[in-house]
Amino acid sequence: MKKSLAFALIAAGVLGAVAQAQAVDTRARFMAANCAYCHGPDGKSRGAIPSLAGLDKGYFVDQMKAFRDGSRPNTVMSKHAQGYTDAEYAALGAWFAAIK
Amino acid sequence: MTFDRREFLKISAGAGAVAVAGLSGCATSVASARPKVVVVGAGFGGSTFARYLKMWEPKAEITLIEPNDKFTSCPFSNTVLAGINQMEDITFGYDHIKKVVDAWVQDTVTAIDTTKRIVTTAGGKTFAYDRLVLAGGIELLFDKVQGYTAEAQKTIKHAWKAGPDQTGVLRKQLEAMPDGGTFVMSVPMAPYRCPPGPYERACMVATYFKKAKPKSKIIVLDGNPDIASKKGLFLAAWKKHYGYGTDNSMIDYRPNNMPRAVDPVKMMVGTEFDDVKGDVINVVPPMQAASICDLAGVRVGLDGKPGPWCAIDYRTFESLTVKNVHILGDSTLTNFPKSGSVANNTGKMCASAIAELLNGREPDAAPVVTNTCYSASSPDTAFHVATVFRYGEGNKMVAQKGGGVSKEESELEFAYMESWAHNVWADTLGLPADYKFTAKG
């Protein structure tokens, strides 16, 4: 059993790498990049438009829904939010939440 | 259609490298070697594309060819005419882009052989490609306006490609104009680069006149039957800030007045109806896709016949007629407005698709791209138009419901517009996080 910890770490490392390689959701990656011309590269904004990098996924999805149904006052986001599906909100939320 | 979907799926079931070769006629995929991607033009489309393809597929060997050593932004160039910003504030170095690409070539492309897949420059250099990306913007058709000769162009500026020789000179002409003078400007027939741009220009020149030359007038000669973009918002702003609709209006708007001739000596613009005299004349001639698109034989419409813009497959931005040639930005035939936001956005979409193709995978079957154009209506107010487009069956980009314009101009949107400019410049040119912007919104 002595080897088990080392083995577990190696296995986790290998699986982690594989999982990571598979995890690149290229569709979400491009869709998130769609937002960069306003929210900045990697969702890190310069100036008055808020940053998206590191936002909590739940908060993010709630904001998108609130923009869509108009319950959160906004200038432009309701127009963008109406163009995406709930599944896409979730994928985008996961993408931005993962950015440090 | 550049590729048949069933054909693609059949081939891609085989080995990756072979699949890409079979799909596109490309000899190279990332599985075997470093595919060569040549990009022509480092404007909003080309720079964004190069930066993102390098991030998403580092093995791509990217050559970027551009004659200018500096990037001058058309967005915000109207604020230079207003005196809100200076040329320096909208001019940027290519430092980061130069570091990102494998080869930066300061030169002009003069010939393209799409059979041998070779690009030639004015400097006599040649570059082989697996994928060619044409992001050359627009070609201005001076010969469609009688008298708009090379000599006349020394006096009459279009300022529809921003730069010291255009925007910079036009600003100096406005500064030199006496109070009580007349500024004559034109709006080309749609579709043209930046639909709200001319009406924003009227607002920005009026901003300058209101402050420095209050007795001066602006005559807007519009080739279109009506204001082509954000009509209600522009009319409201013209009324509120510049006396539009009163006897004292600074702006004299004339629809259906296409400039047909210019005379730089008499300082006249001729339309079908009238000869209009100006102290400063700013005529934007008709336009079409950049001439490099013609060199590659891709300035072809949906009917397969030569036309002003380039028909593309919206999933890949590949020409519908010539394989391995992709077109970006203003040169494309689309239902998107010709904007920097779209050129930036579709640059990434094309980078995403090419990264997939180089790996023998299928590009996103239903990509989404968006446009937003902010316009300044006064020195502290702005408004926008925004639309989301989604790929639909039969090679269409379908405008999603919910798009549209601001309810009204606002100071808040002026701040967002400034932030948009900083972010789109940063995203296009890869400006570092601590870059000190000097442009005010």
Ligand SMILES: Cc1cc2nc3c(=O)[nH]c(=O)nc-3n(C[C@H](O)[C@H](O)[C@H](O)COP(=O)(O)OP(=O)(O)OC[C@H]3O[C@@H](n4cnc5c(N)ncnc54)[C@H](O)[C@@H]3O)c2cc1C
């Ligand atoms: C006054 C004005 C205001 C505007 N305001 C806005 C705005 O507020 N928001 C917005 O989104 N858009 C705005 N636009 C529109 C925006 O500028 C264009 O849509 C955008 O520049 C298009 O990008 P592009 O990459 O297609 O072309 P460009 O940015 O023009 O880039 C083309 C590049 O190709 C190079 N090139 C051309 N031919 C060759 C060749 N043979 N060899 C090598 N290189 C070549 C050129 O030098 C140039 O650098 C405005 C435009 C104008 C004129």
